Amino acid sequence: MSAKTLDFWFEFASSYSYLSVMRIEPLARDAGVTINWRPFLLGPVFLSLGWNDSPFNIYPPKGRYMWRDLARLAARYQLPLTMPSRFPRNGLLAARVAILGAAEPWIGEFSRAVMSANFADDQDIADPAVIHAILTRLGLPADTLLADATSDANKLALRRQTEKAGELGLFGAPSFITPDGEMFWGNDRLEDALAWVVDGPAI
Amino acid sequence: MSAKTLDFWFEFASSYSYLSVMRIEPLARDAGVTINWRPFLLGPVFLSLGWNDSPFNIYPPKGRYMWRDLARLAARYQLPLTMPSRFPRNGLLAARVAILGAAEPWIGEFSRAVMSANFADDQDIADPAVIHAILTRLGLPADTLLADATSDANKLALRRQTEKAGELGLFGAPSFITPDGEMFWGNDRLEDALAWVVDGPAI
Known part of the structure; x- marks a missing residue:
């Protein structure tokens, strides 16, 4: 019996990613599916489609x-929502931390905290102090993680993952994306995936 | 008690409109909701967004x-699907007939027949012979309806309805669109609406 896994591609600036980041862990647990967290940057993907901003x-x-x-979906899921005073926010630093911790037990909690900062508390997730505070609140070594997240090797890892997103279509x-290569797009398709x-x- | 109604805006060339046209009547009947059929043309709406073709x-x-x-959704709904050899097809004539018959008892059956021609049987719905055959099969006076559909007054009605679509956002x-002005976009939102x-x- 092969392990049941699902690759979850998300971006911290993305509004519908907010909904899925907040929902995915209990749903995956109930389904017996392991989530592979795949943070990436939408900006370069959008640029390749000719968009220099969020569509x-x-x-x-x-x-x-x-x-x-x-707003309707957040109400249905009983998630708080505040329209960010700036959209999209720059999710680069958060994504660098997330790719560093993608296989760590704290990836879900960290991702939810960043998403809540952006879409519930209207905080600027591009501000290193905001990310530092989140890591500290989770009991993690914030200084070390931020240094590692901004190392050349980790920057390259995020760049490669973003290129991979484009290659995957x-x-x-x-x-x-399922292990057999089936792609589902959008929070609406989480349960289907x-x-x-x-x-x-x-x- | 006010009547429960839902405005259903659709375009015969639109792939996801196919799914909703095929599904809406039984769902609306079960819900006790009267559907207001609102055929329109996506082309002018897309042009206003800067797209000269389907996105x-x-x-x-x-x-x-x-x-x-x-394909996944058609399988779920048990609807036949053949990728049209040309996409998007020109739904102008079909939309003119549909706006003429929007309040007639045959609007649902006509719309499903046109959608099936386009997305199940790969027929060219821009061909007047295809629309004529559909009307005839439904026991309707095809010659008269096609003449009325292409009258100046009816052409203008479709143009105005398409402008209205843009005005509605x-x-x-x-x-x-619900009677209280709530908009839902996409086949995924039919049940929600x-x-x-x-x-x-x-x-």
Whole structure:
């Protein structure tokens, strides 16, 4: 019996990634699926599609709708939501810490704390002090982790992971990829992706 | 007690509109909701956003994903699906007939037949012979309806409805608008939109 896993591609600046980061661990646990956390940067992926900003900013009707849809979904999931005073925020530092800790037991809690800072508490997650405070609150060695996160090797690891996202055909976040290569895009598809892993291909 | 209604904005060329056109009548009947059929043209709406083609063609990774996602959803709903040999097809004539018949008892059956021609049978719905055959099969006066559909007054009605879509902030199809003005975008939100009408605002 092979292990049941799901690759979870997310970006800390992404509004719908917020919903999935907050929801994924209990759902995966109930399904018996191990999550591979795959933080990446949407910016370079968007640039390759010709967008120099979030499509929610480039296309105002899409953006207006997104914030309303997000509010409805947050209410359904009973998640707090404050529209960030700046969108999208720069998730680079948070992503560097997350790729460093992707296989550590604290990755879920760290990711939820960063997402809550951005989308519930309207904090600037690009500010190293915000990330430092989160790590400290989790009982982690913040100074060491921030130094390691900004090492050349770790910067390169995030760059390579972001390139990999483009090679896989990702164009948004969150995205989920099953061990047999099936891609699901969007918070709406989280449950479908888990079911695919558990039950096997539906088609 | 006010009547429960839902405005259903759709476009015959739109892949996710296919799913909702095929699904909406039984779901609405079960929910006790009357559907207001609102055919419109996505082309002018897309143009206003700077797209001179379907975004699924402009952004190939989005397009590749969409066809796979559509296949998964069609399998779930037990709907036939053949990738159209041309996408998007020109849904102008079909939309003109649909706006003419929007309040007629045959609007649902006509819309499903056109969608099936496009997405199940790979027929060219821009061909008047295809639309004529559909109307005839439904026992309707095809010659008269096609003449009325292409009258100046009816052409203008579709143009005005498409302008209205832009004014409402629509940016894609299918979209659903409740009597209290709540917008839901995408086949994924059909059930949510009906629930909003039946149960009242969720937030």
